[in-house]
Amino acid sequence: MVHNAVAVSAPGKVLLAGGYLCLDRTYTALVFGLDARIHVVVRPIPTRRGVELSEIEVTSPQFQEAAWNYGYRLGGSGSGMSVTQLRMDADLHVNRNVFIETTLGYALSYISAITSPTITPASITILADNDYYSTPAAPAATSTQPRFRDFGVKLRKAHKTGLGSSAALVTAITAAVLSYYLPSKLFDLDSDRSKRIIHNLAQAAHCAAQGKVGSGFDVASAVYGSCLYRRFSPTILSKSADPGTSGFSKSLRELVEELPPHGQWNTEIHRDAVKVPKGLRLLMCDVSGGSETPGMVKKVLAWRQENPAEANEIWSDLHAANDSLAKELRAMAEAQDFGLERLRSCFTRIRRGIKIMSEKSGVPIEPAEQTELINACEAVPGVIGGVVPGAGGYDAISLLIEDREETVAALQKLFDGWNVKSEHSGKVSILGVRQDMQGVRVEQVDQYQEWLPPTSP
Ligand SMILES: Nc1ncnc2c1ncn2[C@@H]1O[C@H](COP(=O)(O)OP(=O)(O)OP(=O)(O)O)[C@@H](O)[C@H]1O
Ligand SMILES: C[C@@](O)(CCOP(=O)(O)O)CC(=O)O
Structure with missing residues (x-):
């Protein structure tokens, strides 16, 4: 059976x-x-009459050497579909992409596990x-750049801006x-049940x-968009069978x-x-050498x-502060x-x-360089406040600002004149992203036609 092409996208995140x-x-x-967002398009591969293929080819055409071919086979004893990478690069190194391979599996x-489909080549x-991503080779953000830029480097050399590419990718491929x-x-x-299955x-x-169980906030927001998130107990995942072992597909179905x-x-x-009150926006800033x-x-x-x-006291105080930010934003909205x-x-x-957490644990969650940077931003008219997002560190800050061009221009001026303060930090640039409620x-x-490589028969 030949399926119709489908396209799905999932959003990035900021914690x-x-x-x-x-x-x-x-x-x-x-x-x-x-x-x-990360966009994923699945299309049929035309096959020649009489030629049986069991192959899924994956490409990420904005990067060099970003093509992976997988063979798939239904294993015995309910062990599920095994997915194996088929080709190696010229150096005979397997250029693996564990996120794609695992997600396909x-x-x-x-x-x-839920039907007896014919998995046709795709x-x-x-x-x-x-x-x-921001790469040294990349032109500055202008309105004339293509919708999907050629990053001109191999995926592992690209400088990530920390928006959660792997979670959005895994979510979009799964869906x-x-x-x-x-x-x-x-x-x-579009149904709630299917969203839950995807999640x-x-x-x-x-x-x-990723070989570890994080909190999962990035996958949750890739599926549901902006949200207040409480994690699942990690033991939920430890109860299921391992991929490739007997009974994996049944166990996966029960889990999902x-x-x-x-x-x-x-x-x-x-x-x-x-919620974000009308007239305000989030602004994400990348510190390139961070x-x-x-x-x-x-x-x-x-x-x-x-x-x-001591930690529980710090954690509870910080939680109360986080909670008050969420409540205040909602009340204002x-x-x-x-x-x-x-x-x-x-x-x-x-x-x-966060500062107390940093000092007590000896971990640079909001290091001195970021403190100086956020303080300078907070002094700019129209900036309401800033934080180090996610795990913190040297490579990004997030600001809540009044959604006016003057505010962004004043911040741009600040960053243009911002001197690199230490070997840990570098040039600060404003990303064009905004908050989005949709998962x-x-x-x-059709909108992707221009970027889709030809499918090989
Ligand atoms: N455009 C893409 N094409 C193919 N694979 C991708 C793409 N974007 C991300 N990946 C996969 O995701 C991996 C990056 O995942 P990782 O968790 O390190 O980054 P991230 O999710 O962007 O991190 P962060 O949480 O800091 O934002 C890449 O090594 C690659 O396997
Ligand atoms: C430190 C942590 O709480 C957040 C990490 O966030 P980020 O990847 O830096 O956006 C880890 C997690 O929640 O999995």
């Missing part, structure tokens, strides 16, 4: 408040979906909105592959691909559809709890474990009441909490 805390179910995360295994194209192979009576991306399946695949013995996921996603500090999460959690009483001073003080409280969605295939 404005709740970094580290949201790893623990006691606390929530205030996460915004962004209008930078999970999605096809789930499909094989071509998958990945297109990332330009703000996900696109299920939409492509399953009949609409079994899967319809659970993408969380499982993303954790498997929340059937016994797995039961319900305890994730909480409150979409109505997150160094990454490995092992920050491990170090913070180790400190917390050694100092539980609903009442159209511009109590900007109250919002400003929420940011001050959050930053004070994963079906797209019109």
Whole structure:
């Protein structure tokens, strides 16, 4: 059976408040979906009569050497669909993309567990909105650049801006592959049930691909958009069989559809709890030379474990501050009441909490360089407050500002004259992204025509 082409996109994220805390179910995360999306198009590969192919080719045409070909086969003893990479590059190195490979394995295994489909050969194209990466070769953001820029480098050399490309990718591939192979009576991306299936399946695949169970806020916002998020218990994932082992596909279905013995996921996603008042916007700023500090999460959690009483006090204070920011934003959005001073003080409280967390754990969550940068931004008229998003560190800041051109222009002027303060930081640039409420969605295939490579028979 030849399927019709489908296209799906999923948004990137910014964790404005709740970094580290949201790893623990006691606390929530205030996460915004962004209008930078990862788009995935699935199309049939025309086959010659009599030639049997079991191949899925994946390309990410904005990057060099970004093509992966996979063979797939239904394993015995209910072990699900095994997905194996077929070709190697000229150096005989396998150029693996673990996120794509794992996601395909999970999605096809789930499909094989709920129906007996013929998985026909397909071509998958990945297109990332330009703000996900900034490369030295890339031209400055102008209105004339193509919608999907050629980044001119290999994927591993691209400088990520921290918008959660892997979570958006895993979510979009999962949703696109299920939409492509399953009949609409079994899967319809617009239904709540299908969204939940995508969420659970993408969380499982993303954790498997990254080799660790994070809080999952990035996958949650890729599926549902901006939300107040409480994580699932990590033990939910440890109960299922491993990919490729006997009974994997049945166990995956039980996990994804929340059937016994797995039961319900305890994730909480409150979409109505997150709002940005009219006239305000989030502004994401990338620090291009900003160094990454490995092992920050491990170090913070180790400190917390050694100092539980002190840590719990800091965590509760910070949570109260995070919560007050979410409530204040919502109250202002609903009442159209511009109590900007109250919002400003929420940011001050959050930053004070993060600073204490940084100092006590010895981890540069809001390092001195970022403190100086955020302070300078907060002094610009129209800037309400700023934070280090997510895990923090040297490479980004996020601001809440009045949505006026003068405010952005004044910040641009500040960044143009901003001197690099240490070897950890560099040039600051404003990303073109804005907050977006919408999560994963079906797209019109035609709009991508110009960027789709020809499918090889
Ligand atoms: N456009 C793309 N094409 C193909 N693979 C991609 C693309 N974008 C991301 N990936 C996959 O995701 C990986 C990056 O995932 P990683 O979790 O390190 O970054 P991220 O999700 O952007 O991180 P962060 O949470 O800091 O924003 C890449 O190595 C690649 O495997
Ligand atoms: C530190 C942590 O709470 C947030 C990490 O966020 P980001 O990847 O820096 O956006 C980890 C997590 O929630 O998985």
